[in-house]
Amino acid sequence: MIFFIPLSSLNVLADYEEISGALPDGTAYQISVPDNWNKVLIRDLDFVSNMLGPNVDRVRGLLQNGYAVAGTARHALRKWQYDPAHEIGNLIQVQNLFVEKFGKPVKVIQYGFSGGGHVTLATAEDFSDGIDGAVALAAHTPVWIMNSFLDGWFVLRSLISQYYVDEGYGPASDLQYINLPNDNDSATSGHGMVGPIVEAWQKAFTAAYNSPGGRARLALAFTLGEWSPWLADDTPRPASNNPDEIATSIYDSVMRLAGSPGGEARIIFENAAKGQQLSWNDNVDYKSFYENANPAMKRAVQHLYEEANVDINSDFDALDNEPRISASDYALEYWNQPGRTAKGRIKIPVMRLHMLGDYQIPYSLVKGYTDLITENNNDDLYRTAYIDSTGHCNFSAAESLAAVEIVIKRIDSGEWHDTDPDSLNDFANSFRTNSPARFMPISDWQVEKYNRTWAPEAFGTAQ
Incomplete structure (x- = not known):
């Protein structure tokens, strides 16, 4: 199904074309391409629900800045049949549908929150073909x-x-x-x-x-x-x-x-x-x-x-x-299968954001993953930032857009934009999204070592 929707109704400045439907397993999907498309596709596990819920401003910020966005909803039976590897497969299907309709994007950024953040890390490690960079927000690892x-x-x-x-x-x-x-x-x-x-x-x-x-x-x-x-x-x-x-x-x-x-x-x-x-x-x-x-x-x-x-x-x-x-x-x-866990073996640039007060996913997981990144000599592909907030996944449009733009700059130049909190706040505020930028230093709250890193050497061996 194809719609032409004026973004002016969403307080933004361009029109976009929307395609929506269902994948063979019943998962809803949606694709939105603005008239001012910059040839970058954002792939988001929760795009369908984000367009309908309290996080719509984050989507507006991406569309307004010329990004196409494509993704899915969580399956109705997820409570009983959760499988992030299958969710990654669904995103690949949606990307293929995008290419059939709109052509191959110049860049694809995997992007997601919570379970979508986990999918983002797993994609960056084991399903990175056709993906240029990743933004993981509030990511869990099961x-x-x-x-x-x-x-x-x-x-x-x-x-x-x-x-x-x-x-x-x-x-x-x-x-x-x-x-x-x-x-x-x-x-x-x-x-x-x-x-x-x-x-x-x-x-x-x-x-x-x-x-x-x-x-x-x-x-x-x-x-x-x-x-x-x-x-x-x-x-x-x-x-x-x-x-x-x-x-x-x-x-x-x-x-x-x-x-x-x-x-x-x-x-x-x-x-x-x-x-x-x-x-x-x-x-x-x-x-x-x-x-x-x-x-x-x-x-x-x-x-x-x-x-x-x-x-x-x-x-x-x-x-x-x-x-x-x-x-x-x-x-x-x-759980020790590709797509279902993360081991720090990323192959593309990743920026990871987490809120200090996330009640669903302890912030300390980020320290464990960062240490794995270092063990795997991947520091140059990875940056982290923390948000001064409670809640879960309530990142602002400014914060999430800044993370996407920083990954794009890393892909294009091979260099990371400054990711200290002051620089990130200045950069996020430059987009004028009318949303807060709350990047903070983590030093006062950082754990000495994350106690629960689980990264068996090989897949299929539950060490």
Whole structure:
């Protein structure tokens, strides 16, 4: 189906031609080409939904600046059949449809958010034929993210459940974070949950926060999970040198996380591999994980434990004595396939953006991937930047357009534009999108080492 739509109705300055339809598997796709097309195609996993939802300004910014955009929607059965490798295949089909109708673009940029960010990294590594550069925003990597969430939730369950029990709310078994109900009543979308499990966690978190020892243990869980202490919208970012602000922010944050026990979208990730567990901690030494944590978070933990007069080593001993969780070999074999994981072996220029306060995907994943990039001698192909914001995928039009333009400049010149926060903010503001530029330094919050990098040497071997 072909439409001619005036971009003036979207507060931009040109017309564009639109083609939409469905791929053979039922996935919706859309292609939009402005009259002032600059011969660059942006390939976006979530283009269909981005044109309809709150992120439409980002699309407007691209179209207004002459970029054609083509992509898909998430499949209706994604909750049960998530497969990023298949999603990449769908994007290849859409690109082929684009070429049939509009001819071969001069450049193609893979671009995406969240799951689309993962698809972007995987494309840059293993499906880069016909792709010139990539912009990955809020990218997850499935096994990594679920292990990072497992660590924090394991600590919460181990050290916080007693506050729930002592208040008379019920047994510790109420506080589930794995083997979650896989039904449409409690987990409609596969992302968050509703019902008694969420309510139990909320009660446990509040009971813990009302105790000095509980506040210390909440902070320890965030520190071991390498989670940001700032995840709740409409709250101030805590000062990295103020343990009390960090403790308050952690409580606000953990109450937001209560709606996704075990980590955002755990049910989707487990369903992908036939319901098999992709997370493990049966070989984890949490005391060594603590040494890798962000220094500001460690200082806050130390302060809060001293204030509560609680011995942190006794809590590490308690963690050592808790039953651990093992991953399914089947699940790890599933995820260790091209398109389903990322190993830092990029073949094209990539710029990666992440928000410090992303509640769905811990910002610390970026550090792990950056270290893999260095191990693979790919530093010259890769740049990162962080956004001073909470939420998930709420990058502004200015920020995302700046990232695209920087990758284009890298492709054309072989050199990277300056990517320090001040330079990025100046560059983003130059586009006059009437949206904010919020690039920030990460130094105060950077982890020493990301604890959950998973990159088996070969595909098909779940090491």
